[in-house]
Amino acid sequence: MGEDGPVTEPRTAPRLIATDLDGTLLCSGGTVSDRTAAALAAAEAAGVQVVFVTGRPPRWMQQVSPHIGGHGVAICSNGGAVVDVRRGELVEYFPLAVGTTLAVVEALRAKLPGTAFAFEYPDGWAREPGYEVLMWGDGEVRAIGPAEELLADGGPVRGLFKLLAKHPDLDPDTFLTEARAAAGHLAEITRSSPIPLLEISAPGVTKASTLARWSAEHGIDRGEVVAFGDMPNDLEMLAWAGTAYAVANAHPEVLAAVPLHTMSNEQDGVAAVLEELLELAYPKRPLT
Structure with missing residues (x-):
């Protein structure tokens, strides 16, 4: 073996x-x-x-x-x-540090304009206004707002363990390749969906x-x-x-x-x- x-x-x-x-x-x-x-x-x-x-x-x-x-x-x-x-x-x-998350958001926005984000954390999930929900509805969403607002001190997102990034029209594999080039040194970036949706975890997770x-x-x-x-x-x-x-x-x-x-x-x-x-x-x- x-x-x-x-x-x-x-x-x-x-x-x-x-x-x-x-x-x-x-x-x-x-x-x-x-x-x-x-x-x-x-x-x-x-x-x-x-x-x-x-x-x-x-x-x-x-x-x-x-x-x-x-x-x-x-x-x-x-x-x-x-x-x-x-x-x-x-x-x-295994949470993503707030500073790391914001750095990933900034890097992907700069490299891949149109990317929108959502956040999975112990108390539920939150999303940006531009993050279109396609599965299971959005009835459980806890908060909607810009990433910077959701992640700020006093914001609703605490203990974030998964960041989601969605693009409106990129090829899914291209989206993954480009995102890793822009922010792969900051976090683990992968995909499992047939649409351009990335799943981002803390480094090493x-x-x-x-x-x-x-x-x-x-x-x-x-x-x-x-x-x-x-x-x-x-x-x-x-x-x-x-x-x-x-x-x-x-x-x-x-x-x-x-x-x-x-x-x-x-x-x-x-x-x-x-x-x-x-x-x-x-x-x-x-x-x-």
Whole structure:
């Protein structure tokens, strides 16, 4: 196994399954298929931890809470927050410094005019007036105003753990490349959406960094982790895990970087791998 990632399939069942959600585990519409639900339940019953590692904010996790496993914890916001989904509580989070956030905002505005921003923080989320909301409505928004006002002393944003940047018309990959050139030295910048929407975390905070912390706290080595993903925000996690799979519908960069592939999310690609892994370790154990 290479230092940068797996080159062969695991010979035994893993101790931890780390899977992205949208575009990887979930079907279109954000649902969990019956086959996938059964495979996740069988993994948990066999003593394998299942951890959802997602770009979603904590407020979008209740939809998958029945499938979260016995621990009830998910890694959200690309590693920026660890959430007890069942209790609806933040376990821990890794904030972006206000000065860093303002520097990123300034750099992206200068390099990519038209960029608008939104902010995920422990008490909810806020956005600039020009940040168009496309998913789940904006009923939960706590404040609307310029970034400088929202981030100022006495402003509503405290403990920011994810900055969102949206552009009205740039190609998504071009947006990511240009943003990293302008502000990649200040923060972690990635993307998981099909639209020009960037997800920005504190320096060093990625899906991989928080998953590594979780695994270490539970005595699990990276070689005992199998990870699944589909988009650029999954790349660090897929490189860190002992074994990694890209789903067939993954972004071309992910397909090129990850040697092992499985079927698409619509074809229950994660479930197919889990079924094989559990059959390998427990050949007489029914998947029910």
